[in-house]
Amino acid sequence: MKPYRVLVVEDHPFQHEYLLNVFSEVGGFKVDTVWDGDGALACLARNDYDLLLSDLLMPGMDGVQLIQKISALKKRPALALMSASSRRMLISAGLAAKNLGISVVGLISKPVESNAVVRLKERMAIFRLNRDIDPGIAIKIDPLSIGLAMGNGQIQAWFQPKKSLRNGNILSAEALVRWVHPDAGLLLPKDFLSLLINQGLEERLLWLMLEQTLQAQKHWRKQGWDIPVSINLPTHLLDNHDLADRLRDYVVADGAEPRSIVFELMESSTTEELSNYYAGACRLRMMGFGLAQDDFGKGFSSYFNLVSTPFSELKIDRSLVHGCVENENLASALRSLVELSRKLGLTVVAEGVETQAELAFLRRIECDQAQGFLICGAVSCTDFETLLLEDSSKPSWGYPPVGASF
Secondary structure, X not given: OOOEEEEEEOOOHHHHHHHHHHHHHHOOEEEEEEOOHHHHHHHHHHOOOOEEEEEOOOOOOOHHHHHHHHOOOOOOOEEEEEEOOOHHHHHHHHHHHHOOOOOEEEXXXXXXXXXXXXXXXXXXXXXXXXXXXXXXXXXOOOHHHHHHHHHOXXXXXXXXXXXEOOOOOEEEEEEEEEEEEOOOXXXXXXXXXXXXXXXXXXXXXXXXXXXXXXXXXXHHHHOOOOOOEEEEEEHHHHHOOOHHHHXXXXXXXXXXXXXXXXXXXXXXOOOOOHHHHHHHHHHHHHOOOEEEEEEEOOOOOOHHHHHHOOOOEEEEOXXXXXXXXXXXXXXXXXXXXXXXHHHHOOEEEEOOOOOHHHHHHHHHOOOOEEOEOOOEOOEOHHHHHHHHHHHHHOOOOOOOOOOOOO
């Protein structure tokens, strides 16, 4: 594999030599070093780097100012930050970078140890894969073509498995939208979803995802698998007072049971009146549907909503999962969430699991399920059946050892 080209920004001479040795010990990196932010910008102007590892506290231009400068570059490397300051300082700087569109792959407390560089290498593999397969870079989407694609089968429901953290078996799935574009290939939501929303097609997408999910479940059921599937439901659609009735009638008319569908309430929107939110959530549950709080920990999700809405499932956002091994604050938050969810009778699903260390930690705190790149990405209905076949052919090995993988 081609080594990752890394630019280290560090003002202390000893740290230069130390970091070069650590990266060399782990292997798979080609490292350049500079003393300050100005030197980093000069190198970035001349060369392409996969990763920028920067200190926060530096004379002259500090690490946060460097982040702001990097955000203006056309081609930006992934970013990792290191500091002897508090974890909260690192987290705050990392969030500043993320909100400027920079991919943050590591927040490292000094001294930088070899296991932190190993984790950087794991995350860089994911970053490189996502960057290399991004089809949205080379194509401009015609907004008018989205509606046509929804009608001709190009926009499809793909399914990402949720696996038990107790025995590794597939327990359920989440339906995620994909566009099989005739020219650009497979497009992800980030490439077209905002255009779809701007055209007011969210409810149409909900029904399309439900239709294709029921078709997939019917097919899997014939093969002997009863797989519940989660579908994203934009919360503002609960302003339609008859939505719950229409969803139930559609599912029952198809010969399915509401219990086979879990609606994930999304934080990206809210109802015009709070009463519509609670009424819609309550009626969906009364009709037998599952209900999940999606992306908990991202944005402004509240504990009050969690304890006052009749959820059956809690989905912990990747922002809490990513870095939980190194960050004791995140680890404590996850432990508390899992314990609270258990008391509330909720199934807990961790999203965005990307490393074996994160997976092992989630097992230790007895999180119920996990989904993410490490386990499996979203796949077509046919490929999901292949996953089920593979899953059913392996033995159930009980609670796995900490180092085991799926």
